[in-house]
Amino acid sequence: MNCLECDAGINIPGDAAVGEIVSCPECGADFEIAKKDGANVQLKPAESVGEDWGE
Numbered sequence: 001m002n003c004l005e006c007d008a009g010i011n012i013p014g015d016a017a018v019g020e021i022v023s024c025p026e027c028g029a030d031f032e033i034a035k036k037d038g039a040n041v042q043l044k045p046a047e048s049v050g051e052d053w054g055e
Ligand SMILES: [Zn+2]
Pocket: 003, 004, 005, 006, 007, 008, 024, 025, 026, 027, 028, 029
């Protein structure tokens, strides 16, 4: 799995669950596991607390 921000490799534990947060070791960006299908993991940017949805 690669970071969506800097393309560094992110190690996803085999037992990681959907909704878990993983951090990029390179840029520190947080990603949430959006989907998991076997070894196929899809990440989405994790919204930090105090999210800015700009309503
Ligand atoms: Zn990164």
